[in-house]
Amino acid sequence: MLYFVARRLVSALSVVLATLIATFALFFIAPTDPAAAICGERNCTQQRYEEITKNLHLDRPKVEQFADYTIGIFVGRDFTTSGVTQHCAAPCLGFSFKNDRPVTELIGSRFPVTLSLVLGYAVLVLTIGVFVGSMAAKRRGSLGDRALMTSTLVVSSVPYYIVALMVALYLTIVYPILPRGEWTPPSENFGKFIAGLLTPWLVLGVYNCTSYARYSRGSMVETLSEDYIRTARAKGLSDRVVTYKHALRSGLIPVVTIFGLDIAGSLGGAIFTERIFDLPGLGQLVLDSLNNYDLPVIMGTVLVASVIIVAMNFLVDIGYSLIDPRVRLS
């Protein structure tokens, strides 16, 4: 087990390193001019342009810049603009001149929003999706099963942002049945925190649980026809134990993969949901920084998102080995 974890950890770290190089290359080696982007298109004087170039060490060799950037992540670094030196503490992902704040701080302030959104969503989608899918698998071919599968197809054929927009417009504004989305830190007012996230949770959860229901239904239909399920029934176990202990454990394996990647992707920024429900999360940060050509922020969020994906993959692998003992050997 320890060897398995260690091996996966090494491969996870090497993927992070590769991502680091790739993101760096994307923004600094690619034919974009970071200094011009930071300086802005309109009132950028030659003097300001040169100052930025110098302060960001953009005139130095790329390898050196990359080394600075990487070292900054571990020990922090200083940035000087307009004569003022700003310290960017480790883990330093660069400095946003547009916001006049270190990138890490920006991401740190936005991450709890996205995390809260995604955690609530994860609980909803996993419990409802898997439960509905298992029920459908047990009653496959029945009217309920067919109705469910048809409705999931209908729901998932409408783009998510349409559904989210409609709900936001009609159910929170025109007919205010559901609370409007807003962000309140849980430490400040827990009730408001829940109320502000309720609608986005429901929209994200209900929309996506349709596909989870389909995955788990497919996986459970397959598992329920396995010989060992027949054995479990032959032992005299109740239907409930057979379905939710014996079948679900195997049936969950493919769902765990999708779940891990889905959660990782959403943690990197649920752009539509955050935008539509006015939640200042990572997705909003990405949108804003794209609009402002705030390159250090874009780089930072891409890097963070990729680290999250790698970490989730790692967790999925660990999850696999906990569910399936055969994984450890291979």
Next chain:
Amino acid sequence: MAESAATPADATADAQRGPSVATRERRQGSINPSGETPYLVVEDLAVKFPTADGLVSAVNGLSYSVPLGRTLAIVGESGSGKSVSSMAVMGLHDRKRTRITGSIRLGGDELVGLPENELMKIRGDAMSMVFQDPQSSLHPLYTIGNQLVEAYRVHHKVSKDVAKKRSLEMLDLVGIPNPARRFSQYPHEFSGGMRQRAMIAMSLINDPKLVIADEPTTALDVTVQAQILDLLNNLQKEFGSAIVLITHDLGVVAEMADDVLVMYAGRCVEYGTAEDVLANPRMPYTWGLLESIPTVSAANERLRPIKGLPPSLLNLPQGCSFSARCPYVDRVKGELCTTQLPDLLPVDGAGAHTSRCHLHDKASIYETEIAPRLG
């Protein structure tokens, strides 16, 4: 087993008593070929599956009985209904997709029509099943120990420790070396033979009175097969349970069975003691099965398969189900074979050995034509 030796005498006694009583009892399944009081009685069992193409009659009018301590082998090719009928005994068919009629009595209690929560208490306790492929029949994600403990605790309100002790005993009993270590291993860490031993340990853990073994050796190496059969034989002596052994291997039948029931297209076509059925078969399908066994002495000859395929269970032929493949159809007068289903009748007018065939001179055909070929 001593009982089987008495059987031919019983059959003769029946013959002297006259056909009527014995035949009626035979048909009702209240006695089995040995004449002992049976533990499992199956009577006029029919299993049908409604499908989009129509009603599939997988088992029709099947009757048999098995006393404690005796082994009944149900023989037949794939799709003959041998597994389906045994699954019906265990109540393992999906209730919504299966129609089961007739009677299945276990120790006198009727199982057909029993609600699921009642049947659950009997399954795994009074009756249990050993499946064909231990690789796929054991849960790959739980340890062997976990699966045994679970099987015991479903029917016994005991602590995990007590159940573990019992499981270790069972693993030891079925000849798994180092049970303490094996207990916490997963099925994939076991060899095929060891897995089947574990499966047997699991099915016997509650001391069931009826064990249904569905082709327990088919998925195993030939050398391991013999060990598993020996194990089943020895355990039967120790536990005294009734065994229903489903197989297509007549070699296994000869080694294990006290009684034999040959199934074809969902019906019993021949039933009797192993001695009667194997030494004096009275049905062309049984002959075909015996002839298709490869023998060492006939190493240079080609195998003699039974030509053709079994009929579709969706629409069974009007007459004898085997008529389309039977080489002796033209020896029966008229078109009896293709128009009328033969009854399951005693071969010698009264005995416990029955077969379903219109042929008049079955005995002489077997003696003169089949037996010499079998050598």
